[in-house]
Every structure is written in C-alpha cells, then in structure tokens.
Amino acid sequence: MAKQRLVTNRGTGWLFFVAGLVLMLFVGWFLFPKALYSTKTQPFEFSHATHGPQGAAGNECTDCHAFRDDGSYQGIPPLSKCMECHEELIGESEAEREFHEKALEMAENDEQVPWLIYSRQPVCVYFSHAAHVKMAELECTSCHPDVTNQKAPLPYFQNRITGYSKDVWDRMKMSDCGDCHEKHGANNACFVCHK
Amino acid sequence: MKLDRRGFVKFLVGGVVGTMLSPIPWKLTDDIAIWTQNWPWVPNPPNGANSFKNTISPFRGDGIGVSVRLIDQKRAVTLSGVPDNPINQGGMSCIDLSGVQYHYNQAVRVKSPMVFRDGAFHAISWEEATGLFIGKLKEIRDQGTPEKVALVDGSGPGTMKDLLGRFMACYGSPNYMSMPNASDTEAQILKLMYGAGGTMGYDLENADFIISFGCGLLEGWGSQRTLLAYKDWRQEGNRGKTTLIQVAANASTTSSKADQWVAIAPGAEGAFALGLAHVILKENLGNLGALTGRAFGLGSGVDSQAMSFSGFRDLVLEEYGPDKVTQVTGVSPEKIQDLARRFAKAKSPLALPGRGKGTMPGGLYEFMAVHSLNALVGAVNRSGGVGPVMSPPLTSWPEPALDSVAEKGLRNARIDGAGSRYPFSSSLLHQFADVVAEAPKSPVEMLVVYKSNPAHNAPSSKEFNRARSKVPFVVSFSSFWDETTKNANLVMPNHSFLERWEDGTTPAGVPFPTYVLGAPVLPPLFDTRPTADVILETTKALGGSIATSFPWKSYEDLLKFRVAGIAASQQGVVSVPGSLAEQQPRGFSSAGDLWSSLTENGCWYDPSQRIGKTATGFNTPSGKFEFYCNGISEGLRQAGLDPKRLNVSVQGEAVCMAHFEPAEVEGDPQRYPLLMAPEELAYVFEGEVPSSPYMTKIWPDTLLKGNTLVIHINPEDAHNQHLYEGDPVMIESLKGSAEVRVHLFNGVRPGTVSMAEGFGHTGFDGYIRDKGANTRDMTTVASDALSGMPLWWGTRVKLTKV
Numbered sequence: 001m002a003k004q005r006l007v008t009n010r011g012t013g014w015l016f017f018v019a020g021l022v023l024m025l026f027v028g029w030f031l032f033p034k035a036l037y038s039t040k041t042q043p044f045e046f047s048h049a050t051h052g053p054q055g056a057a058g059n060e061c062t063d064c065h066a067f068r069d070d071g072s073y074q075g076i077p078p079l080s081k082c083m084e085c086h087e088e089l090i091g092e093s094e095a096e097r098e099f100h101e102k103a104l105e106m107a108e109n110d111e112q113v114p115w116l117i118y119s120r121q122p123v124c125v126y127f128s129h130a131a132h133v134k135m136a137e138l139e140c141t142s143c144h145p146d147v148t149n150q151k152a153p154l155p156y157f158q159n160r161i162t163g164y165s166k167d168v169w170d171r172m173k174m175s176d177c178g179d180c181h182e183k184h185g186a187n188n189a190c191f192v193c194h195k
Numbered sequence: 196m197k198l199d200r201r202g203f204v205k206f207l208v209g210g211v212v213g214t215m216l217s218p219i220p221w222k223l224t225d226d227i228a229i230w231t232q233n234w235p236w237v238p239n240p241p242n243g244a245n246s247f248k249n250t251i252s253p254f255r256g257d258g259i260g261v262s263v264r265l266i267d268q269k270r271a272v273t274l275s276g277v278p279d280n281p282i283n284q285g286g287m288s289c290i291d292l293s294g295v296q297y298h299y300n301q302a303v304r305v306k307s308p309m310v311f312r313d314g315a316f317h318a319i320s321w322e323e324a325t326g327l328f329i330g331k332l333k334e335i336r337d338q339g340t341p342e343k344v345a346l347v348d349g350s351g352p353g354t355m356k357d358l359l360g361r362f363m364a365c366y367g368s369p370n371y372m373s374m375p376n377a378s379d380t381e382a383q384i385l386k387l388m389y390g391a392g393g394t395m396g397y398d399l400e401n402a403d404f405i406i407s408f409g410c411g412l413l414e415g416w417g418s419q420r421t422l423l424a425y426k427d428w429r430q431e432g433n434r435g436k437t438t439l440i441q442v443a444a445n446a447s448t449t450s451s452k453a454d455q456w457v458a459i460a461p462g463a464e465g466a467f468a469l470g471l472a473h474v475i476l477k478e479n480l481g482n483l484g485a486l487t488g489r490a491f492g493l494g495s496g497v498d499s500q501a502m503s504f505s506g507f508r509d510l511v512l513e514e515y516g517p518d519k520v521t522q523v524t525g526v527s528p529e530k531i532q533d534l535a536r537r538f539a540k541a542k543s544p545l546a547l548p549g550r551g552k553g554t555m556p557g558g559l560y561e562f563m564a565v566h567s568l569n570a571l572v573g574a575v576n577r578s579g580g581v582g583p584v585m586s587p588p589l590t591s592w593p594e595p596a597l598d599s600v601a602e603k604g605l606r607n608a609r610i611d612g613a614g615s616r617y618p619f620s621s622s623l624l625h626q627f628a629d630v631v632a633e634a635p636k637s638p639v640e641m642l643v644v645y646k647s648n649p650a651h652n653a654p655s656s657k658e659f660n661r662a663r664s665k666v667p668f669v670v671s672f673s674s675f676w677d678e679t680t681k682n683a684n685l686v687m688p689n690h691s692f693l694e695r696w697e698d699g700t701t702p703a704g705v706p707f708p709t710y711v712l713g714a715p716v717l718p719p720l721f722d723t724r725p726t727a728d729v730i731l732e733t734t735k736a737l738g739g740s741i742a743t744s745f746p747w748k749s750y751e752d753l754l755k756f757r758v759a760g761i762a763a764s765q766q767g768v769v770s771v772p773g774s775l776a777e778q779q780p781r782g783f784s785s786a787g788d789l790w791s792s793l794t795e796n797g798c799w800y801d802p803s804q805r806i807g808k809t810a811t812g813f814n815t816p817s818g819k820f821e822f823y824c825n826g827i828s829e830g831l832r833q834a835g836l837d838p839k840r841l842n843v844s845v846q847g848e849a850v851c852m853a854h855f856e857p858a859e860v861e862g863d864p865q866r867y868p869l870l871m872a873p874e875e876l877a878y879v880f881e882g883e884v885p886s887s888p889y890m891t892k893i894w895p896d897t898l899l900k901g902n903t904l905v906i907h908i909n910p911e912d913a914h915n916q917h918l919y920e921g922d923p924v925m926i927e928s929l930k931g932s933a934e935v936r937v938h939l940f941n942g943v944r945p946g947t948v949s950m951a952e953g954f955g956h957t958g959f960d961g962y963i964r965d966k967g968a969n970t971r972d973m974t975t976v977a978s979d980a981l982s983g984m985p986l987w988w989g990t991r992v993k994l995t996k997v
Contacts, residue, residue: 020206020212021213027214028213028217036226068244070245122233161230164229
C-alpha cells in the first residue's frame with residue numbers, strides 16, 4: 001500500500017507546493033499592503049492648485065512654506081498664516097464656509113489644524129531644510145511630490161504598526177538619505193542625522 | 196490527487212517560500228523596529244515655533260551670555276553663546292552647553308522647601324520654611340550672639356555676593372565665607388602690589404609671548420575669553436605671532452598645545468619665576484623704563500615703617516641664580532636662561548599665575564613672583580599686559596545701618612582667622628572647617644550655604660563634613676540635591692538659572708570692566724523661590740536696622756538701583772546684535788534704555804577702560820608698583836604678628852617681597868612615596884553642580900572605566916611597583932583612600948600621580964552618583980605661609996595593588 005501511494009503522488013505533489021507559494025505571494029504582495037495601511041483624509045479639503053502660483057490665490061510656495069528668521073523651516077504653516085486670508089469668508093463654497101467657521105473656533109482656542117503630514121519623520125531624526133535647500137540647492141521635488149496642480153489632498157495611508165505615512169516608506173527612508181548623501185559626497189556619519 | 200500528509204507539508208513549504216519572497220517578513224521587521232520608537236513612554240517632545248531669549252549662564256561664575264532656544268515660548272531646548280557678549284563672543288563651555296539638563300532634571304532638583312525631621316526630609320510650605328529660618332535667626336540674635344551664624348557663598352562676583360555679605364554684616368556676623376578661588380589671591384596682589392581694588396585683568400589678545408605658570412588655559416582658566424584668545428593665536432595667518440610657554444608639572448591639554456612645555460617639579464612655579472627674574476636683572480634685559488619712577492622696592496630704600504631694605508634686585512640676584520633654581524625646579528640653567536632672554540626680548544611679554552582652572556588659590560609669594568616678573572618686563576598696565584580693572588560703576592551700596600547687636604557681633608574675630616591671624620585674606624573656608632571640627636562645641640549655631648557644595652568641593656571635604664555635622668542647624672538654598680543639601684536641616688530651593696534674575700561683574704582675567712544681567716526666561720517649574728527675594732523678605736521680618744539697610748522690595752528693584760549707577764556714569768556701551776562683529780557697540784540714553792538693553796542683550800562693557808588705554812596710578816603707600824610691599828609690613832605690624840608664627844621661611848625684608856616658599860606637604864615620604872596632583876579637565880566640571888549627563892558621554896576609558904576612576908602614573912613608577920595598564924589599586928593618603936585603576940602615561944612626572952577632580956559624588960542622580968572617587972576626600976590641605984589660603988596641589992599617597 002505504501003509503495004502504491006508513493007507512486008501516486010510522485011507526479012502531482014509539486015502542485016501543493018505551488019499552491020502554497022502562489023497563495024502567500026498573493027497575500028504578501030496584494031493583501032498585506034492593503035491591510036497594513038489605513039486610509040485617512042485630511043481635516044479640510046485643501047487645494048494646492050487654488051492656492052499656488054497658477055491658482056486663484058496666486059501665492060508663491062514660499063509664502064506658506066517658509067524659512068523662519070532663525071533659519072529653521074516652518075513646514076506646514078500655522079493656522080495664523082491661514083487666517084491672514086481666511087479670517088473673512090472667501091467665496092461661497094461649502095468647503096470654504098466649513099474651514100472658515102472651524103478655523104475661527106480653533107484660533108480662539110489656540111489650536112492648530114491637525115494636518116496629516118505625509119513626510120513626518122521619527123523624532124530621532126534631525127533634518128535641516130536649510131542645509132538641503134539653501135546650501136545643497138536641492139529642489140523641493142527631489143524629496144516631495146510636485147503638488148502645484150493638485151486639486152485635492154491625496155489620501156493619507158497610515159501604517160497601522162508605525163503610525164507613519166506610506167510616503168515615508170516610499171522615498172524618505174534612511175537608505176534613501178544615505179544613498180543621496182553618498183552620491184553627492186555628503187557626510188554619511190550616524191550623528192549627521194541622529195544627534 | 197488527494198491532500199495527504201506529504202502534500203500538506205509541501206503546501207506549507209510552498210507557503211513559507213511564498214512568504215519569504217513577499218514583503219511580509221521584511222516590512223514587518225522594519226515596522227516593528229519603528230513601532231518601538233513610538234511607545235507611549237518614549238519621550239517625544241512636541242514640535243513648535245522657535246524663539247530666542249538672552250540671559251546669562253551662571254555655572255562657571257564668569258557671566259557668559261547665552262541665548263536660550265524656546266519652543267512655543269515655554270520650553271527651553273538648547274543654549275548657545277551670544278555672539279555679541281564680549282566675554283564669550285558666542286563661545287561656551289561644556290557645562291553651559293548642557294545647562295538646560297539641570298533645569299529640567301526632576302531627579303536632581305529640589306521641588307519645594309524641605310525640612311529634615313525624624314530621620315527624613317519632609318516637604319513644607321514656604322511660610323513654614325521662612326518661619327523656621329527667620330525664627331532661628333531671631334533666636335540667635337536675641338541671645339546677643341549673631342556671630343554664631345556663618346554663611347558659605349559660592350556665587351561669582353555680582354550683586355548676590357554683595358547682598359549676602361551685606362546681610363551678614365547687618366545681622367552682625369563676620370563669618371561670611373566664599374568658596375576658595377585664585378581670584379582671592381589676585382585680590383591680595385591687587386591690594387599689596389598695585390594698591391587697587393576691582394579685578395586683575397590679563398590682555399591675552401595683545402600679548403605676544405606668554406609664560407603660563409601652570410594655568411589651565413584650555414581647561415577653563417579665567418573666562419571664556421582665554422579660549423577665544425588661544426583660538427586667535429592659532430588661527431591661520433597668526434601662527435608664530437604669539438608664543439605660549441607652559442610651565443607645569445604634568446602634560447595637561449594646555450601643556451600639549453603650548454609652543455613649549457617646561458616640565459618642572461610640582462610646587463616650584465614661584466622659584467622658576469624668580470629664576471627668570473634673576474637672568475633678566477643680571478643681564479639687564481628688562482623693560483624697567485616702563486616703570487621709571489613708578490616702582491618701589493626694586494632697589495634699596497626705606498619702607499613706610501622706617502625700615503631700610505636693599506630691595507628685590509639684590510634678593511633675586513643673591514638667592515635665585517639658575518643653578519640654585521635648577522635644584523628646586525629640575526629645569527636646566529640653560530633652559531632658564533634661554534627662556535628668560537626670549538621672554539624679555541618679546542614686544543609684549545606676559546606671565547600668568549594660577550594653576551588649573553583657577554579654582555585653587557595660589558601661594559601669595561608665588562603670585563607676587565609672577566607679578567614681579569611682569570613688572571620687570573614692563574607688562575604692568577600696558578596693552579598686552581596685566582593690570583587692575585576697575586569695577587563697573589554700579590550704584591554704590593548705601594552705608595549699612597548697624598545696631599548695637601551687629602556692632603558687637605562684628606567685633607568678634609572671624610572663626611577662620613581671616614583678617615586677624617591672616618590679615619591679608621578675607622575668607623578661609625578650610626580654616627573654618629578645621630576650627631569647628633576640632634572645637635569641643637561648635638562655635639556656630641547656624642550654617643547657611645548658597646550656590647556651593649562644600650560637602651563635596653571644599654578643599655578638604657572630610658574636615659568640612661566633620662564641622663558641618665557639629666553645627667546644630669544647616670540651611671541650604673540649593674536648587675539641587677547635592678551632598679551639602681542632603682545633609683542640611685532646612686532646604687529653601689532657589690529658582691533655576693532660567694527662572695531667576697542673575698547678574699555678574701567683571702570675571703577673572705577680562706581686561707576691561709563688564710556687567711552682565713540675565714532676566715528670567717521661564718516661569719518656575721517647581722515650588723521654588725529666588726534666594727535673593729527670600730533674603731530681602733528675611734531682612735524685613737528681622738526689622739530694625741536690618742530692614743532699614745535693605746529698602747528694596749524685590750531683587751529686581753535692587754538690580755535696577757545698581758544699574759542706575761552705570762546709566763548715571765554714562766560710561767561704556769551695551770552689546771546689541773552685530774555690535775561686536777561690526778565693531779559698533781551702542782551707547783545708551785537713559786537708565787530705562789540701559790535696563791532694557793541689558794535685559795534683552797545681557798551685557799554692558801567699557802572698552803575705553805581696557806588695560807593700557809588709561810593712565811592708571813598705584814594707590815599703594817608709596818604711590819608706586821611695589822616689589823617691596825609696604826602693605827605686608829604694615830599689615831603684620833597692625834595685627835601684631837611675627838612672620839615666624841606664620842611659618843614664613845624667610846626673615847627680614849624678604850618677608851615683604853616675592854620669594855620662594857618651599858612647599859610643606861604633609862605625610863611621611865617613606866610611607867607615602869608618591870605625590871598626588873589633582874587634575875582639572877576641560878570636560879569635567881565641578882562647582883555648584885557637577886558634570887551634566889551629556890558631559891559623561893565624552894569621558895574616555897582612561898578617565899573612568901565603568902564606575903572606577905582611572906589615575907595616571909609614569910611607567911617608571913608602575914614598573915617599580917609591578918603595576919600594569921588597567922590594574923586596580925588602592926590609592927591612600929593620610930586623609931583617605933579609594934579604589935582606582937591605573938593608566939600608564941609618560942606625561943606624568945615620575946614620582947607623581949595625576950587624579951582627576953569632579954568625581955565621587957554621593958548626591959545628584961545616577962548619571963554622576965557613585966562614579967569615581969573624590970580627590971578632596973583624600974587631599975591634605977596646606978595653608979599658605981602668609982595668606983593662610985588653602986593649597987592642595989600635592990598630597991602624599993601610596994598605591995597598593997588589590
């Protein structure tokens with residue numbers, strides 16, 4: 001009997017191996033990434049296209065994403081910057097009305113808009129925008145996507161384990177920093193980024 | 196086809212291979228690593244807008260300007276040097292850089308007033324604490340014995356120091372003491388040789404040939420300007436412009452960075468200076484023209500006590516020939532002659548006294564020898580030289596009102612003997628400790644400690660602790676759980692330096708008058724109060740003449756009163772952003788303008804009063820610079836003292852002039868064959884606080900191995916004692932012992948052991964506690980023959996392998 005069973009499975013046994021392989025490849029490459037990230041939306045519908053140089057507001061990028069006087073980088077502007085224009089209603093859209101009302105309330109309570117930051121790095125990382133933009137003269141789009149014509153915020157995919165955005169994984173990992181530093185002959189010592 | 200056991204195993208293996216070829220394991224591993232960074236208990240400081248406020252860092256007592264970076268105006272994160280403060284010009288020491296750690300470290304801060312009762316500390320209210328303090332002060336004063344209150348002050352020169360001294364005087368106690376410092380000896384030199392008050396300034400920036408007699412220029416001697424001057428000497432383009440000669444027993448950082456290191460026998464610095472003076476006088480190399488008609492006692496004369504003398508020239512020519520000096524110093528006659536000639540021929544030669552960081556007072560005669568050498572080469576009151584720097588023109592304190600109790604109390608001799616047994620000194624903490632420790636009953640009822648930690652840092656901490664244990668009531672104003680505070684009866688914690696007003700007058704060595712002011716940057720973190728305000732409140736509660744002498748409502752009011760004097764003088768300038776770089780300091784129009792400039796930018800200074808820029812006279816009895824100090828003969832006569840009783844090794848006129856006093860080091864050389872020299876390092880701090888947690892990260896294994904201190908010995912001595920690198924040994928002196936490890940180092944002179952200061956703490960927190968051993972627990976402190984100042988540069992020790 002034993003001999004007969006061996007003969008029976010000799011030709012088809014590899015199919016079980018392939019089935020397991022294909023199943024886990026499907027799970028690993030297709031289901032796992034979907035399960036790993038939750039999708040979040042920004043608190044307000046913000047359009048770079050409207051605010052940017054080619055939009056109705058006609059701002060320069062640096063009007064909001066500016067260096068402070070001391071050389072540090074502001075990143076996302078504080079609510080006070082938004083209120084310079086939005087303290088009064090601009091237009092009649094629902095999105096504007098909603099933002100205007102909530103922004104007034106937040107300003108009164110000394111709160112900030114809880115924007116989800118696609119490029120937020122762990123606190124153990126020291127990063128200087130001045131060193132990269134002013135000294136190394138890198139374009140913003142070397143690291144960030146070009147959002148000039150973006151009409152609505154992209155969905156924010158948050159890693160359920162780490163809490164960080166998927167975009168950090170894509171192009172802002174330590175290895176990406178290290179590769180670029182090596183390519184440009186910049187210092188790659190640990191303490192350059194980890195103080 | 197049927198799924199049997201074998202088929203199932205194949206399915207699993209396929210699944211495992213599939214998993215390994217997918218991102219699952221690799222991504223999960225990475226994410227889990229990142230997840231650990233975000234555990235809720237991992238500190239994650241919130242981000243926010245930066246702002247900057249200027250204040251001063253008080254740790255080193257040199258009033259350096261610091262800019263505090265604040266997040267959202269409420270959280271201090273870093274300190275950086277203010278570029279426009281002329282004292283530090285943006286520079287900082289390790290302790291200043293990491294000073295914020297002492298503000299936020301809850302483990303070391305005293306969070307509220309505490310009283311020691313029933314074997315433990317208990318938190319009490321401020322009302323109860325001040326009630327206890329004032330009640331005790333009243334009780335002692337009501338008994339008519341105000342002299343039974345003593346105070347130890349560790350603050351640098353400034354209003355707080357004056358306030359505490361004035362408080363003690365108005366209360367009626369002469370027993371106000373400061374932590375010993377080289378500035379104490381400088382003050383005596385200023386009085387005896389220059390006839391001046393203020394501070395001693397050294398114009399390092401403009402000197403071109405410097406002989407440093409053991410000064411740790413790169414370890415922290417003087418102010419931050421010393422390091423800036425060194426940086427300037429070594430800058431590209433300036434090489435060769437300034438020569439630095441380090442005369443020291445060990446290969447310190449300064450020795451290794453000097454143009455020449457002259458390795459001399461420990462304690463022989465004074466003899467070496469006089470050896471150089473001998474060559475200069477014998478070969479007529481000096482620049483005495485600079486002092487023509489303005490020097491007294493170089494040649495023969497008659498002093499203010501009508502005693503004739505033959506003078507410093509004869510003394511030096513007779514007693515300090517190179518051959519004789521060689522015997523004492525171990526430096527060859529040729530080297531002495533060569534150095535003396537190079538020094539005298541330089542355009543701006545300058546000699547500097549004081550060992551290490553300047554925390555150890557020097558011998559009075561040794562300092563006199565170095566200043567005599569400066570006078571011989573014309574360095575006195577000259578650009579690139581040395582001279583008195585006037586105090587900033589702050590409003591003078593009004594004459595204090597003294598009632599009969601205060602007058603009676605002040606008539607008592609000080610416990611430490613300063614002003615009586617030692618007429619030239621104003622404070623001798625080690626003598627105080629000795630007297631109290633040996634007395635059958637403590638002559639002190641209450642000991643108050645401010646901004647210092649004598650239980651660990653006093654010249655002989657063991658003696659101090661013996662004395663402290665005899666005092667019935669010890670009050671500490673410390674912000675930190677230091678060794679003194681841990682053994683106090685009452686703790687009234689001061690605000691941290693970021694929470695209180697602080698000021699400072701010209702620090703050691705700076706060649707022009709300065710005044711720095713720091714306003715509070717942050718609200719108090721804990722239930723603390725500024726000590727200055729507690730003292731002012733106390734004066735009001737004590738009432739009578741004491742209250743009258745302190746009319747100010749708060750310390751801020753007092754500081755405004757003091758600063759008004761500078762405004763009225765219209766002297767000097769204030770630093771504003773860019774003022775130093777552009778060399779355009781700003782004046783001030785009114786007291787209000789000066790006050791707001793000081794609170795914003797922190798510094799007033801008067802470059803027009805720089806050494807050599809103004810004609811400075813000498814207010815000595817002779818009206819001249821005194822090689823022969825009339826003040827010594829007068830002081831001894833007035834105090835009715837015979838130099839023999841003071842253990843001065845010479846007789847006659849030499850008592851009043853610089854000469855070499857052989858070091859008296861306690862202990863039997865047979866039993867204790869080695870000489871331990873405490874070493875002060877740039878990256879180890881010892882003061883009101885010890886080294887900060889950040890500083891502990893930069894200590895090498897040759898300083899601290901695990902928690903064991905590493906001492907440095909010469910390989911020759913190690914060979915004689917069969918010791919090898921890293922061996923654990925017991926170092927033992929007459930006073931104490933400690934287990935350490937040895938590091939073999941040729942930079943240590945044979946016969947000596949180099950042991951770093953700043954370790955062996957039992958207070959504070961785990962970053963510094965129980966690390967290494969405290970040199971002060973084993974030092975045998977000698978008293979300088981004339982001034983009585985403590986000297987602990989050498990202690991006899993033996994090493995035993997364990």
